[in-house]
Amino acid sequence: MSPLITPAELTALLDDRRSVRLLDVRWRLDLPEGRPAYLDGHLPGAVYVDLDGELAQRGGDPRDGRHPLPSREKLQAAARRWGLREGDTVVAYDDVHSVAAARAWWILTRSGVADVRVLDGGLRAWLVAGGGLYTGDVQPRPGTIVLDEITEHLAELDEVEDWPRSGVLLDVRAADRYRGDIEPLDPIAGHIPGATNLPTTVHLEAGRFREPEAIRAAFASVGVHAGVPTAAYCGSGIAACHTALAGEIAGIDITVYPGSWSQWSNSRGRPVATGVTPESDVVTV
Numbered sequence: 001m002s003p004l005i006t007p008a009e010l011t012a013l014l015d016d017r018r019s020v021r022l023l024d025v026r027w028r029l030d031l032p033e034g035r036p037a038y039l040d041g042h043l044p045g046a047v048y049v050d051l052d053g054e055l056a057q058r059g060g061d062p063r064d065g066r067h068p069l070p071s072r073e074k075l076q077a078a079a080r081r082w083g084l085r086e087g088d089t090v091v092a093y094d095d096v097h098s099v100a101a102a103r104a105w106w107i108l109t110r111s112g113v114a115d116v117r118v119l120d121g122g123l124r125a126w127l128v129a130g131g132g133l134y135t136g137d138v139q140p141r142p143g144t145i146v147l148d149e150i151t152e153h154l155a156e157l158d159e160v161e162d163w164p165r166s167g168v169l170l171d172v173r174a175a176d177r178y179r180g181d182i183e184p185l186d187p188i189a190g191h192i193p194g195a196t197n198l199p200t201t202v203h204l205e206a207g208r209f210r211e212p213e214a215i216r217a218a219f220a221s222v223g224v225h226a227g228v229p230t231a232a233y234c235g236s237g238i239a240a241c242h243t244a245l246a247g248e249i250a251g252i253d254i255t256v257y258p259g260s261w262s263q264w265s266n267s268r269g270r271p272v273a274t275g276v277t278p279e280s281d282v283v284t285v
Contacts, residue, residue, distance in 0.1 A: 001115075002117075002249065003105060003109075003116070003117055003118060003245060003248050003249065004117060004118055004119075004120040004209060004249065005091055005117040005118070005119055005120065006119075006120055006121075006125075006129075007119065007121070007125050007126045007128075007129035007131055008129065010091060010119060010126075011129075011131065013089060013091075014044065014045075018089060019085070019087060019088045019089065020045075020088070020089045020090075020091060021047070021082060021083055021084055021088045021089070021090045021091070021140075021143075022043050022044070022045050022046035022047065022091050022092075022093070023046065023047060023049045023082060023090060023091065023092040023093070023101075023104055024038050024042045024043065024046040024047065024048050024049060024093065024094070025049045025051055025055070025092050025093065025094045025100040025101050025103070025104045026038055026048075026094050026095050026096075026100065026123075027051040027052070027094065027096075027100040027238075028096050028099075028100070029185070032051070032052050033052075034048070034051075034094075034100075035048050035050070037095070039135060039136060039137060040135060041133035041134070041135055042133060042134060042135075042138075043093065043123075043126060043131065043133065043134070044132065044134050045134075045138060045140075046093075046134075046138060047081075047082045047083060047138050047139075047140060048137070048138075049078075049082065049092075049104060051067075051100050051103060051104075051238070052067070054070065054074075054075070054078035055067075055070065055075075055078075055103050055104060055107055056068060056069070056070060056237075057069065057070045057071070057074070062262075062266045063263065063266050063267055064259065064263060065236055065237060065258065065259035065260060065262040065263035065266070066185070066186075066235070066236035066237075066262040067236040067237045067238060067258070067262070068237075068258060068259065068263075069107070069150060069237075069258050072111070072147055072148070072149045072150070075107065075111060075147055076145065076146065076147040079108070079113075079143060079145050079147060080142050080143040080144065080145060081142065081143075082140065082143065083140030083141060083142065083143045084113070084143040084145040085143045085144050085145055086144070086145060086146070087114075088113075088115070088143075088145075089115045089117065090108060090113060090115065090116045090117070091116075091117045091118070091119055092104040092105055092108075092116070092117070092118055092119070093118065093119035093122045093123060093126070094122050094123070095122050095123040095124065096122070097122070097201070097204055097207060097242075098118050098119070098120070098121075098122055098209075098242065098245070099200075099238060099239055099241075099242045100238065101118045101119065101122065102118060102238075102241040102242040102244070102245040103237075103238050103241045103242075104116075104118075105117070105118050105241070105245055106241035106244050106245065106256060107150070107241070108147075110150045110152065110153055110154070111147040111148050111149075111150055112146075112147055112148035113145070113147070118245060120208050120209055121207050121208045122207070124207060125207070125208065153244070153253065153254070153255045153256060154255065154256060154258065155231045155233075155255050155256065155257040156257075156259075157257075157259055157263060157264070157267060159231075159257075160192060160231060160233065160257050160264075161192065161193075161194075161270070161271070163194070163229070163231050164193075164194030164195065165194075166229055167228055167229030167230055167231065168196060168222065168223050168224050168228055168229070168230045168231075169192060169194055169195040169196065169230075169231050169232075169233070170195065170196055170197075170198050170222070170224070170230060170231065170232040170233070170243060170254075171191045171192065171195040171196065171197050171198075171232075171233060171234070171261075172197075172198060172199055172200040172232050172233070172234045172239050172240055172242070172243045173197075173199065173234050173235055173239065173261070174199055174201075175197055175199060177189070177235070177261075178191045178195075178197040179191075179197075179274060179275060179276055180272075180273075180274030180275070183265075185235060185236075185262070186235065186261055186262050186265040186266070187265050187266060188265040188272055189272075189274065190265075190272040190273055190274040191261070191272070191273050191274070192233070192261075192264055192270075192271075192272075192273070193271050193272075193273040194273075195233070195273075196222045196223070197222075198218065198219070198221075198222050198224075198243075200232075200234070200239045200240075200242045200243045200246065202218045203215050203218060203242075203243070203246035203249075209245075209246065209249055212249050212250045212251065215246050215247075215249055215250040216250045216251070216252070219246075219247070219250060219252055224252060225252070226251055226252050226253075229255070230247070230252065230253070230254050230255065231254070231255040231256070231257055232244060232254050232255070232256055232257065233256075233257040233259075233260040233261060233264075234260050234261065235260055235261050235262055236260050236261070236262040237256065237257070237258035237259060237260045237262075240256045240257065240258075240260060241256055244256050
């Protein structure tokens with residue numbers, strides 16, 4: 001089953017009155033608080049999800065990264081606030097290339113929720129398809145979902161330095177951040193030595209995910225194939241989930257390093273590379 005759902009498919013599910021839980025995960029770096037936009041208009045029945053406060057552990061140690069994973073207990077409490085129950089079909093969407101929605105998909109799937117989809121094309125695709133919006137807040141009856149601890153498809157700080165020796169480590173940020181030309185958010189510019197750059201945006205076309213064959217070709221261009229151990233990191237563990245979603249579409253397992261560059265660059269004694277190749281100039285910070 002594809003992790004994506006089209007507006008037409010979502011409309012059919014809603015018309016069938018199936019148990020569908022819609023999550024509005026509007027968030028972006030320059031506008032992390034998406035609730036005002038949600039209140040102005042959201043898909044019918046959608047609940048607002050606070051990425052910073054519910055899909056991450058807010059206010060932690062910088063050495064944990066900017067968006068460390070929440071505890072199982074905190075995430076479960078949030079999921080119950082969203083109304084989630086066993087057997088629900090969960091559909092997440094946002095308004096910026098499904099990056100934030102992919103974080104919800106990844107974290108819930110890895111926590112044991114069986115049926116989680118991402119609305120391909122997000123809010124814009126819904127509107128283009130003629131879907132309506134509703135205003136105001138939705139507060140569903142509290143759910144009863146029981147979540148698992150996330151233990152698989154997860155890389156820790158001490159694992160990623162050695163990852164390129166046996167697999168592929170992907171830096172999915174923009175090329176200029178990978179090279180170390182700029183770093184707008186974290187204390188040091190550059191990348192983890194041995195990491196190969198493949199911006200997660202290459203998996204998109206006109207705001208939607210490309211076909212599986214095209215995604216597989218993009219992965220293959222940097223040595224990623226089914227069966228090759230592959231981990232992805234980004235700035236703070238959000239966009240890396242988008243690459244993991246692209247991998248799921250293409251039939252390739254992608255492990256996520258949640259701490260990502262924000263954790264690596266705040267950890268003393270870690271090597272940092274700059275330049276255009278994995279074997280670029282390396283310094284220790």
